[in-house]
Amino acid sequence: MSHDDAFMQLLSRARSASKGLATATSGAKNRALESIAQAIENSVAEIVAANRQDLERGVQSDMAEGLLDRLTLTEERIRGLASAVRDVIALPDPVGEVVRGSKLANGITINQVRVPFGVVGAIYEARPNVTVDIAALALKSGNGAVLRGGSAAEQSNAVLVKLIQDAISAAGLNGDVVQTIDEFGRDGAERLMRARGFIDVLIPRGSAGLIASVVQNSTVPVIETGSGVVHVYVDASADADMAESIVVNAKTHRPSVCNAAETLLVHKDAAERLLPRLLGALETGGVALWGDERARSTSENLRSATDETWATEHLALEMGVKIVDSIDEAIAHIDRFSTHHTEAIVTSDFANAERFLAEVDSAVVMVNASTRFTDGGEFGFGAEVGISTQKMHARGPMGLAELTSTKWLVRGTGQIR
Amino acid sequence: MSHDDAFMQLLSRARSASKGLATATSGAKNRALESIAQAIENSVAEIVAANRQDLERGVQSDMAEGLLDRLTLTEERIRGLASAVRDVIALPDPVGEVVRGSKLANGITINQVRVPFGVVGAIYEARPNVTVDIAALALKSGNGAVLRGGSAAEQSNAVLVKLIQDAISAAGLNGDVVQTIDEFGRDGAERLMRARGFIDVLIPRGSAGLIASVVQNSTVPVIETGSGVVHVYVDASADADMAESIVVNAKTHRPSVCNAAETLLVHKDAAERLLPRLLGALETGGVALWGDERARSTSENLRSATDETWATEHLALEMGVKIVDSIDEAIAHIDRFSTHHTEAIVTSDFANAERFLAEVDSAVVMVNASTRFTDGGEFGFGAEVGISTQKMHARGPMGLAELTSTKWLVRGTGQIR
Numbered sequence: 078m079s080h081d082d083a084f085m086q087l088l089s090r091a092r093s094a095s096k097g098l099a100t101a102t103s104g105a106k107n108r109a110l111e112s113i114a115q116a117i118e119n120s121v122a123e124i125v126a127a128n129r130q131d132l133e134r135g136v137q138s139d140m141a142e143g144l145l146d147r148l149t150l151t152e153e154r155i156r157g158l159a160s161a162v163r164d165v166i167a168l169p170d171p172v173g174e175v176v177r178g179s180k181l182a183n184g185i186t187i188n189q190v191r192v193p194f195g196v197v198g199a200i201y202e203a204r205p206n207v208t209v210d211i212a213a214l215a216l217k218s219g220n221g222a223v224l225r226g227g228s229a230a231e232q233s234n235a236v237l238v239k240l241i242q243d244a245i246s247a248a249g250l251n252g253d254v255v256q257t258i259d260e261f262g263r264d265g266a267e268r269l270m271r272a273r274g275f276i277d278v279l280i281p282r283g284s285a286g287l288i289a290s291v292v293q294n295s296t297v298p299v300i301e302t303g304s305g306v307v308h309v310y311v312d313a314s315a316d317a318d319m320a321e322s323i324v325v326n327a328k329t330h331r332p333s334v335c336n337a338a339e340t341l342l343v344h345k346d347a348a349e350r351l352l353p354r355l356l357g358a359l360e361t362g363g364v365a366l367w368g369d370e371r372a373r374s375t376s377e378n379l380r381s382a383t384d385e386t387w388a389t390e391h392l393a394l395e396m397g398v399k400i401v402d403s404i405d406e407a408i409a410h411i412d413r414f415s416t417h418h419t420e421a422i423v424t425s426d427f428a429n430a431e432r433f434l435a436e437v438d439s440a441v442v443m444v445n446a447s448t449r450f451t452d453g454g455e456f457g458f459g460a461e462v463g464i465s466t467q468k469m470h471a472r473g474p475m476g477l478a479e480l481t482s483t484k485w486l487v488r489g490t491g492q493i494r
Numbered sequence: 495m496s497h498d499d500a501f502m503q504l505l506s507r508a509r510s511a512s513k514g515l516a517t518a519t520s521g522a523k524n525r526a527l528e529s530i531a532q533a534i535e536n537s538v539a540e541i542v543a544a545n546r547q548d549l550e551r552g553v554q555s556d557m558a559e560g561l562l563d564r565l566t567l568t569e570e571r572i573r574g575l576a577s578a579v580r581d582v583i584a585l586p587d588p589v590g591e592v593v594r595g596s597k598l599a600n601g602i603t604i605n606q607v608r609v610p611f612g613v614v615g616a617i618y619e620a621r622p623n624v625t626v627d628i629a630a631l632a633l634k635s636g637n638g639a640v641l642r643g644g645s646a647a648e649q650s651n652a653v654l655v656k657l658i659q660d661a662i663s664a665a666g667l668n669g670d671v672v673q674t675i676d677e678f679g680r681d682g683a684e685r686l687m688r689a690r691g692f693i694d695v696l697i698p699r700g701s702a703g704l705i706a707s708v709v710q711n712s713t714v715p716v717i718e719t720g721s722g723v724v725h726v727y728v729d730a731s732a733d734a735d736m737a738e739s740i741v742v743n744a745k746t747h748r749p750s751v752c753n754a755a756e757t758l759l760v761h762k763d764a765a766e767r768l769l770p771r772l773l774g775a776l777e778t779g780g781v782a783l784w785g786d787e788r789a790r791s792t793s794e795n796l797r798s799a800t801d802e803t804w805a806t807e808h809l810a811l812e813m814g815v816k817i818v819d820s821i822d823e824a825i826a827h828i829d830r831f832s833t834h835h836t837e838a839i840v841t842s843d844f845a846n847a848e849r850f851l852a853e854v855d856s857a858v859v860m861v862n863a864s865t866r867f868t869d870g871g872e873f874g875f876g877a878e879v880g881i882s883t884q885k886m887h888a889r890g891p892m893g894l895a896e897l898t899s900t901k902w903l904v905r906g907t908g909q910i911r
Contacts, residue, residue, distance in 0.1 A: 100852050179874060185863055187873060194885050195855070277885050296710055298886045319908040326910035434903050435517050438612070446602055446906030455911075456604060457596060468611050468694050468899035469715045470887040482885035486851050489863030491736040493743035
């Protein structure tokens with residue numbers, strides 16, 4: 078990798094600027110965030126115009142309806158972006174928090190404190206709102222941000238990043254802390270994944286395919302987010318009303334997000350008692366159902382499920398249904414097909430609840446609650462950095478603290494060993 | 495990667511066995527550790543015999559003296575291994591520790607608890623003691639362990655792993671939790687680095703080259719440990735006695751380890767006052783010195799330092815010496831050449847101490863203490879899992895807690911969104 082070309086110069090600018098940001102006060106960072114919020118509100122027409130160019134290209138290239146919707150920035154959505162930036166101002170600054178500390182027997186004090194990573198890289202697709210989101214969260218946590226927002230949103234992202242840079246500079250910090258590499262195309266994304274020493278952590282946001290590609294190709298440490306093949310297991314002893322409301326809520330409340338349930342597992346004893354009611358409620362909610370043989374024997378409306386069904390994150394009003402003989406079979410099915418995001422059991426049995434909590438190896442394991450609660454906002458973190466499905470560094474909903482590292486501060490009076 | 499060959503079968507056995515271990519009680523794990531300690535003590539002759547085969551091959555292949563020493567297992571060292579296993583028994587079990595928890599407004603309780611990673615992979619070279627070390631630490635933290643100890647120690651590792659497996663089984667847990675892949679040679683190491691879904695985290699231990707190779711080639715998340723280009727900066731206001739004792743201790747107390755100092759930076763005002771004394775004390779301690787031009791102008795004994803000198807982890811009685819005009823120049827030099835392991839300032843000036851702590855971006859930053867204190871034992875963690883030089887997951891000395899992930903346990907009474 079040549080260090081003197083335009084791409085490396087851009088990464089160097091972000092890195093260099095991030096050093097000043099790392100020691101900036103919360104006050105200075107909050108003023109920069111307020112400056113960004115105001116700049117967004119003052120630039121609605123310009124943002125809409127740039128976004129229209131992206132949308133026209135999207136229509137010409139037959140972009141899917143859902144993607145076009147995510148790509149669209151209306152005046153209302155743009156004001157929402159500014160408001161989201163102001164929400165970040167209100168969050169506590171994680172930098173400087175003392176995580177642990179002690180005084181050693183020799184009189185040395187040691188304090189582990191939160192520090193910014195340095196520069197966060199983000200790779201995402203056709204979602205200009207993520208540009209503002211990540212920039213604001215990175216800024217508040219003292220990190221530079223290098224953004225690869227994808228060619229589909231290139232005009233929108235270019236306008237937003239320019240506006241963010243200028244707003245940060247106007248507030249007295251170095252605007253170089255936020256950079257876009259969209260102009261470098263796919264090659265830029267690949268170089269970003271290998272920019273050790275310039276990028277400290279890479280966060281992919283988007284399809285399972287995009288995330289898998291980043292994980293496979295990146296030498297920079299990655300935080301995997303997102304993909305959720307989420308299970309609800311209705312145990313033999315489940316309360317009927319509770320089972321219905323949790324299953325319907327987990328599946329239908331917002332089917333397009335990662336904490337929505339994709340597979341319903343039902344104990345055979347509960348199936349006799351509850352399955353017609355559960356399937357009826359799901360169908361009333363507009364859910365198309367797949368089932369294993371036993372589930373299909375109870376209803377004509379279920380298509381035949383395969384291993385592919387069990388492994389699919391539908392993100393739509395579709396659900397697989399399987400009857401199991403035991404909680405062991407439910408846990409084994411989850412172990413095989415889950416992306417280890419969130420799983421829930423509905424049960425009245427204490428021992429089964431505790432077994433499920435102990436043995437299911439997912440970021441969030443629930444008893445008698447909707448899987449929709451796996452969310453930074455619901456958990457009280459305020460911000461939505463994403464939901465980690467990996468085991469290192471962060472697991473489950475991530476707050477601003479998960480965008481930091483730590484360092485140890487050691488203060489002595491001349492001690493030696 | 496074929497899933498039915500001998501290599502994958504071995505990984506599958508470790509993975510499958512690790513699931514039982516994840517929920518094993520501390521009592522059961524401690525009994526398995528005591529069983530291992532006893533088995534080691536009862537097998538001294540067998541271990542020494544296997545080790546002798548490795549040593550003979552080492553001598554034939556002209557292995558360096560230092561490597562041969564690390565490879566050697568004497569009766570005394572073997573008893574030391576058993577004793578190290580018993581030290582691990584005494585450590586608190588990190589699994590199940592509640593990291594955070596709260597009750598949400600809707601009545602749901604959330605608890606973030608420590609859980610094992612699953613299976614830890616380790617790649618190291620010619621150090622059979624690491625086989626016992628990692629196996630014991632993994633077992634205590636509820637993790638399986640797949641070990642690649644290198645061909646040079648193959649016979650020693652084979653005997654040790656067999657003994658560990660049998661001892662674990664004899665104590666009533668599944669001995670398959672510990673596996674060696676030495677028989678698969680280099681190909682095995684490469685496959686281990688790509689065994690996502692089977693290995694949850696990979697810990698390389700050894701030379702900078704080995705660690706770099708693992709980081710570059712691994713798709714499994716890696717915890718980087720070790721490499722330390724460690725700096726001591728003697729500020730203008732440094733106390734003379736303190737500067738001398740810290741510099742000498744940091745360099746000479748145990749030069750072969752990663753927290754030993756490699757570069758001495760001296761403020762020009764302190765240089766006038768202190769440099770002859772510091773260099774004299776280092777030379778008395780047997781340290782061979784390199785210097786920049788200004789340092790060399792004060793003494794004939796310094797060889798000429800280059801950028802390569804500043805970037806080298808000598809791990810020996812050698813040190814680079816540079817005169818700087820300001821604390822800014824010292825911090826800039828560190829920023830450019832450090833591996834971000836440990837740096838220390840010796841100063842009487844409060845503002846400079848705080849600036850150094852704030853602006854130096856290393857795992858451990860010290861004021862007026864020897865860099866030799868960067869150590870899990872010194873920090874009170876008990877175990878020596880290694881010293882992380884990366885920013886994700888763990889930074890600085892790692893204890894057993896750093897061998898765990900977390901999961902969120904959510905308990906409700908039927909809540910939906």
